[in-house]
Amino acid sequence: MKLIPYQKKHKTVCLSIFDGNCPKFFDENERPAFVNFLDNPPCPYFVLPNEHDEIIGCGGYSISKDGERAGFMWGMIRHDLHGQGLGRFLLEARIEAIKTHGTVKQIIMDTSQHTVGFYKLFGFEVQKVTPDGYGAGLSQYDLVLTLEEAPLLIKLQNRLQADIQAVETMAIDKAKAHLAAEYQKRVLASFRAVQANLLKLAEQKLQPADLRQQLKQLAQQLEQRSESEIRSQVEKFEVGRTMLGSLSGTVDEQIVNNAEGLGYQRAARMIRAVLDEPCPVNEFTG
Numbered sequence: 001m002k003l004i005p006y007q008k009k010h011k012t013v014c015l016s017i018f019d020g021n022c023p024k025f026f027d028e029n030e031r032p033a034f035v036n037f038l039d040n041p042p043c044p045y046f047v048l049p050n051e052h053d054e055i056i057g058c059g060g061y062s063i064s065k066d067g068e069r070a071g072f073m074w075g076m077i078r079h080d081l082h083g084q085g086l087g088r089f090l091l092e093a094r095i096e097a098i099k100t101h102g103t104v105k106q107i108i109m110d111t112s113q114h115t116v117g118f119y120k121l122f123g124f125e126v127q128k129v130t131p132d133g134y135g136a137g138l139s140q141y142d143l144v145l146t147l148e149e150a151p152l153l154i155k156l157q158n159r160l161q162a163d164i165q166a167v168e169t170m171a172i173d174k175a176k177a178h179l180a181a182e183y184q185k186r187v188l189a190s191f192r193a194v195q196a197n198l199l200k201l202a203e204q205k206l207q208p209a210d211l212r213q214q215l216k217q218l219a220q221q222l223e224q225r226s227e228s229e230i231r232s233q234v235e236k237f238e239v240g241r242t243m244l245g246s247l248s249g250t251v252d253e254q255i256v257n258n259a260e261g262l263g264y265q266r267a268a269r270m271i272r273a274v275l276d277e278p279c280p281v282n283e284f285t286g
Contacts, residue, residue, distance in 0.1 A: 003047070003048055003094075004047060005046060006045040010055055010058070013047075014034075014047065017056075018034055018074075020079035020080070021079050024114055025076070025079075026076075027134045027138050030134065037073070043060055043073055044062075044097070045073060046060055056086065057087075057090050059072065059076065059090050059094060060075075061094050061097065061098055061107075063104065067101065068105045069105065069107070069108055070107045070108070071109055075091070075094070091119075095145075099147065102209035105146065105147055106147060108143070108144050108145075109124070109142075110143065111140075112140065112141065123145050123146075126142070127143065128142040129142075152211070152212075152274060153198055153211075156215075156274055160267065164188060164195075168184065186263070187260065187262065189260060190261075190262075190267065194264070201215070216275060218271060219268045219271040219272050219275075220268075222264040222267055222268035223265065
């Protein structure tokens with residue numbers, strides 16, 4: 001499922017979606033403004049097709065002249081499909097599109113009392129309430145979301161912490177307890193070193209674009225360090241990587257010496273996955 005650019009041929013179905021959401025979510029008096037908008041959208045606008053190429057939603061966003069603020073434009077999902085996660089998808093897709101501009105600090109929008117709770121779940125804060133702002137019985141809530149890369153760092157921290165816990169609690173073969181202990185020690189050392197780096201980045205409160213660049217550089221550094229730490233044959237690395245993929249199994253002596261390098265490699269791949277960056281191909285990663 002993905003958004004596609006709006007075209008004039010989508011106008012009728014977009015108006016149908018609007019009409020289906022009246023009067024609970026839109027006031028009928030707003031329809032002329034939406035018609036004018038669809039005739040010549042002044043900003044990026046998209047439609048959401050389902051697996052049968054039927055348009056089931058639409059929405060867009062605008063960027064201020066200074067590039068620091070964005071606003072949502074005419075977002076809606078077909079009324080009979082509410083409650084299926086489509087509104088969440090539409091919202092998150094537009095937030096991610098806005099973030100690609102790299103300069104936006106805030107997203108501003110307005111909505112009614114019927115959906116304000118939904119937006120609060122994503123961190124939007126109420127700035128102003130205008131009773132009957134859209135029409136009789138339909139109040140206007142002005143909202144703002146301050147864009148930070150904290151969610152990105154939190155996502156990385158959570159993934160890394162999950163790996164740390166998995167290594168700490170991994171099943172240990174009593175016959176090779178000393179190997180498992182050494183393996184845990186080395187992998188955890190690399191994971192916690194990466195964790196410390198993420199905490200330092202969080203403290204710097206970098207702008208989104210700068211933070212993404214810093215994370216990309218960190219991934220490159222981890223990959224380089226991983227290669228320098230790995231001293232055994234490629235086959236041994238593959239055995240270790242397979243084990244790290246599930247973070248379970250029996251520790252063998254041949255992967256213990258590679259453990260720290262494996263930890264750095266896994267952390268690098270984790271960062272690239274969150275950034276949606278490709279992993280480099282080399283003699284170790286294949």
